[in-house]
Each structure stands twice: as C-alpha cells, then as structure tokens.
Amino acid sequence: MGVDISIGWLTLIMFGSLIMLLMAGLPLAFVTGGLACVFLFILGDSWQVLNIVPSRIFPLMTNYQLSAIPLFIFMAAMLERAGIINDMFDVIYKVLGGVRGGLASATIIASTILAAMVGVIGAAVVTMGIIALPAMLKKRYNPEIAMGSIMAGGTLGILIPPSILAIIYAVVAEQSVGELFIGAVFPGLLLSGLYVLYVTVRCYINPELGPAASIEERISFREKLRILSRMSAPIILIVVVLGVIFSGVATPVEAAGIGTFGAFIVAAIHRKLDWATVRGACVTTLKASAMVIWIMFGATIFVGLYVLEGGQQFVSSAMQGLGLGPWGILIMMQIILVFLGMFLDWVGILLLCVPIFVPIIKALGAASFGFDDPGDLVLWFGVLYLVNMQMSFLSPPFGYALFYLRGVAPPEIPMARIFKAAIPFLLIQIIGLVLCMVFPEIITWLPNVVYG
C-alpha cells in the first residue's frame, strides 16, 4: 500500500503488535511470519513485495551450516535413547560418592560432559530429572539443591559445544561456527565449575543439605577405575566430534554426521539400536528442528524488514541518545536479553536481537572494548550472548528448564519451589557473565591459540 510511517512509530507498532500476538499464545514462528507479511504489504508499493517471503526462506533451506542443527539434535536424541545419560550419572556418582553433595556434583559434571555431546537442553534435564532427582531425594538431599543442579547443569547444553544456539548465531551473524564453539569452551567450564563449587561449599557448611554416601556404599579405587571404563565410548565420541571440528579436519556439519553415526554405534553397544528407537529419535529431532527453523523463517523476514526500514539506526541512536558509552550500551543489551529471556525462547531472542545488536556493537569498534582485532570483538559478543541465554532457561516465569523439570519431578513439589531452586544458580550465571565481560580472555584466549 506504500504507507509512510516514521521509524519511531513503526518500531512501536511492529513490536507492539508482536508482543500482543505473542501474549495471545500464537506460536512465535507464525507471529513473526504473519506480521512480516502484514507489514510488507502495508509498507510495500504493491502486493508483489510479498514475493520476498520465499526468496528469504529459500536461502535458509539451502544453507549448509544449518544442516548441522538437525544432525546434532539427532545425535542427542540417539544418545538419550541409548541410555548414555543414565550411565554417566551412575558412574560419576559412584566415583564421587564419598564427597558431600556428591550426587549434586555428579549431576552437574555428568551434565557438563553430556553438554559436550548434545546441543540442546531438553534431553539432559528430563533424563536427569527422572534418574538423578529421585536418587537425590532418596538420600535426603535438599530438593532445592537437587533440582537447581539438574536445571543448571542441563542448561550448559546450549553453551558447551556442540551447541545448536551457537550454530544459529553463527548463521545469523555470519561467523565461523568452529570459533564460536571453541570460544564457548572456557565459559562453559567456568559456569560448571562455579555450580560445583557452590553445591560443595553449601553442603560442607551444612551437611544436611547433601549428605555423602555412607561408608558401605563407597567403592574402592580399583572399582572406580573399572567403572570409569564404561564411559569410554561416549568420551571417545566427544573427543572425535570436537576434535575434528577444532582441528579443522571436518566441518561442524560433517562432525555432526560422524557424531550421529557414533551415536548409532553407542546405541548398538547398549543393545538399543532397533527401528523403534530410530523412529523415536527421528521424530524427536524433526519436532525440535522444525520448531527452531520455522522461527528462523518468520523472524528473518520480520527483522529483515525492520532493519530495511532503518530500525538498526533507530535503535543505535536511541541507545546513544541515552548518553551511554560503549560499555553502557553493552550492559544495556545484556539487560534487554535477560529481560526477554524471561518470556521469549532462545531462538526467538537470537533472531530478533542479534541482527540489530551485532552491527551496533561492530560500529562501536573493537578499540572501545580494548580489543585489537575486530574479529575478537564479534566472537566475544557472540559468546557473551550464549552465556546470557543460559539465564533464559532458568529465569522464572518461563524458563524452559523449569518446565522440563516440572514435567518429570514428583507432583508433591510445588512450582514455586522449582522457581526458588533456580535462583542461586541464576545468580551464579550472572557472576559468570560479568566475569566473561570483565576478563574477555576467558572467551578469546582459546580461539586465538587454536586458530592463531
């Protein structure tokens, strides 16, 4: 219709209608897609501008990097059905049995290792909820510590490589997937370490929170070694998948393919490889990847239109108008991300914010954050974003981890208690985020060593 609207009003109308429709419960993919079509029609000169819709979607269909998403999800689904998660927890608990809060630490460590195999969080939280939670409650662990460690540990799945979120970020911000993966290694380990530290310290101050295994239950060092060997297959899988990505031998997509092949073998070793298992894993994969990709379809058109209309300059000048320096803008962005994380899901936040935020950060320049190399700046921001998104899984009222756990936790545990369990771990995530902001080397050191 070719209506002329100033960008300020357009921002208000576009995002206002977005929020309204979202609150009304229409799935995000259709909200963004539908609104994009409406606004294209309103702003465009004729209905033919709508032809932009398939020509925006087709590049995503033919995007090579994106095919790593279904493959990594498939690998996770296959491993989940192979019973790996179960084994891992069992083994680590037996090894850590003598330590106070050992079960909780075992949950976190097992989740961390698991996170290096899977790029999503549902699998870890659900399965840990089924296995680890009853085990901890039986040992009279404090339910909040128990549930918090399950949720926080599971959330690491989207930070520690391979991570689906990192792949999408790389595609949207046009970065190397491998670099993002490798940059996220230390922040992931940092968070995991902080969680374990928190659990252990609390349990040592008050042993009632997480009692150690009784003497009879503990096992000898020899036995521990024997049990650890049971983990060899998954560990080899991690080393192969991450090894080929980091060494540049194979692309992340190929690595995902090899990894899933390995997951088939692991499933076979566990005698779980049959057509029913394959079917279940395929269908789980299909649902998860369809959810992710359809949000991309809708949101790229929506945000693409907004950027085309000058939205980026508008946001940028609005932020500068507030009188914020580069750091102020960065912190502001992180706060916006945290806020959005309370309601929106991670893919949506990424697609709505990253296309607008990244150019602003780039325009501020590497020097204003103390970097020499602009590549480092973009990488740093990308990983900060990944760390930030950890919070979106735990932050009430709509963190995914909370609801995954709700689905499998004993019914007598009220939702409020699950919320409460998440709070300390949320604070730890904030500490982790601040550390990564103050000491960028945590993120940039390893990629520079590996890629030079």
Added chain:
Amino acid sequence: MPSLTFVLQHWLYWAGLIVFPIVAMVMARRTVQSDKPKGYSLWIGYLALVTGGILGLHRFYLRSLLGLIYIPLFLFILFANAEQRDARTAYSDAANLVKVAQDTIKREKPRLEQTEAGLAEMRAEIEGEEEESFARRSAERRLERAEKTIDTSRKRIERSEADFAEAKPVADAAFASRSFWSSAAFYGFIVILALMLLDAILLPSLKKRADAKAEEEHAEELVIEAYEEQEDKDDFRHISTGWMGAIDRLSYYSGEFVSYWAVIAVFVYYYEVVARYVFNSPTNWAHEGMFLMFGMQYLISGAYAMLTESHVRVDVFYAPMSARRKAIVDILTSVFFFIFAGTLLVTGWIFAWQATAVDEVSFTEWAVDYWPFKWAIVIGAVLLVLQGVSKLAQDFRTLLVGEAEA
C-alpha cells in the same frame, strides 16, 4: 589406494529419499508390534562391519576389545594419506619448476646459437661501413643489442639449469615418497580388508559370546523407556476425529516420512568423510544433496510440528486459560497464521513456477534440479494451511460443542 568415483545419480537420490522412509516406516511398525529383541543382532553386526569395519566398529558392537587392532591400522592409513597428499603437492610444485626450467632451456638454446652465429657477420658489416657514417652507427647499435641478447640468454639458461638441478631431485624424491605412501596406504587397507573378511566369518560366534556376556537392564532404564514410549504415543494423541483427523493424519505421516531423512544424512556424511580421508576422493554430491534434503525437511515438517504443538509460544497468559478461552483466542490469532501460511503458499507457488519454467539447476558440478526443492515450499505451505484449517475447525468445535465432547 583405490579411489571412490561413485557419483550419486539424480534418480537414485530421489528414489532414496522416497524409498528409505517407506521402508523405515514399515520396519518401525513391525518392531513396535513384536517384543523388542534384547540380544545382539547379527544384522546390525554385519551393518557395522560394512559401514564401520575399517574402524573395527563391529567388534566394539559385539564387545570384543580385539577391535582395537583396527584403530592403529586405520590411523596409519590416515597418516599415509596425509603424507601422500603433502608429497603430491611438493611433487607438483617441483615438477612444475622442472618443466619451466626445461622449457626455458629448450627455447633459449637455439636462439643463443642463432645470435652467436650472426655475430661475426655483424662485425664484418661494421668494418665494411664508413667511419662516423649513419649506417655504421646503426650497425653498431644492432651488434650491441645482439650482445645484450646473448648475455640475457646465457643468464636465463644458467638460472634454468640451476633451477633444474635443484628441483629435479626434489621432484624425484617427492614422487618416490608419494608412491611409497600411496602403496603403504594401500597395503594398510589390504590388511584391514583381510581382517574384515576374517571377522565376517567369525561374526556369528562373536555374537554368541557377546550374548553370553550381556547384562541385565537396570530398573531406571525401564522407567526411561516407558517415558519415551509415552512420548512417542503422545504424538498420536494429537490426532483428532472426523475429516480433521484425516488432515491431522496427513501431517502426521508426512512428518514421520521426512523425519527418516536424517538417517540418510548420517550415513552420507560418514561416507563423505571416509571417502575423503581414507580413499582421497571427496564427493561432489554429498554436501549439496544433504543440505537440500534438510531444506525440504524443514518446510514439510512445519505441519507436523504444528500438529504436535512443538512450535513454541509464550505461555504467560495463554497457558492458564480454559479450553474455551483458548479456542476463542486461537480463532482470533489464526488470522495472522493464515496470512503467513497463505502468503507462503501463493508466493511460493510463483517462486517455484519460475524455477520450473526455466528448468533451474544448481550451479555446481552435481547440477541437481532445483525446482523440486522450491516445490517443497509449496507442499509445506499446503500442509500448513490444511493443518491450520483442521486446528480452526477443532477450535470452533470446542467453542460450540464444549470441551467434553471435543
């Protein structure tokens, strides 16, 4: 090392995309009906042998640690191939240098001889001319030029000879190293093949031994399995009754159909990597064929995800609503859904027709037809619109008849 020259034919690609999911759908239903076999399967054993035997995966599957023998052999082949690749680069660089040197010598030598022969004549010519005359001066200039030519020719030949002397041994050494590593990789491969052949015969007895060692399942595993089975059944629960059920079923089966493509991708990428690093023959079809396949999967799976409510929504106000309220809100918001799905259908149709009209193919060596991928947008949009209609009808039913009967 033998090289793999297999190029996936287009018809085979399409046939694979259609036949494999059908086989998988049939097989999956058969296993669900019969009780799960809990022993080791000979079939999987042989599958592991064929696909991953080079790594000893069949032995790992059957819990035989002797499979570790394969690993060093396999790594040896990888190492030999890497050396061979390096040698090949070194050889082609050196051989190039040798060839350039040889060509230069071949070109410059006759020229040098010719100019040298003409030298005496030129001198005689100078003598013959009058002193200070114009002709003499020009003859002198010619002589000077000829001498310069000789000089540069000599220098060039000298340099080329030096290059030749330097590069020739390098080229020879690289060539020798290349053939050495190539045959080393080949013999390594032969050894692995021999072992695999032996294991092919031993496999049944390995299976028996593995079955004897097999452990009982843990109780927790059964809990998780029950959870997973429930999850799989839950998808089916979304299917409604009546004509809406027919649409739901269409979405359900089309989704399940395309979901099996992921399995194809796993084996194809594995093949690609093995072909590249073990047989030094990267394919020109694996990557393209797979990401295009996933591209179609994304589109077609939209309706399945909608049926199973996998598309995420913001639950702040929506989740606590009564079924009736939800139906009302859904009917209102569905306007935007239909705007999107309808636009996708119409513009996708135009987009796909344009590609079909010009018989668009991809700009790669494999040159697969592009139009089917673009029609996948239309198929996805049709399924989505249909699913939307089914959902809308169900919402109206909830509204009119009430929750209990819907």
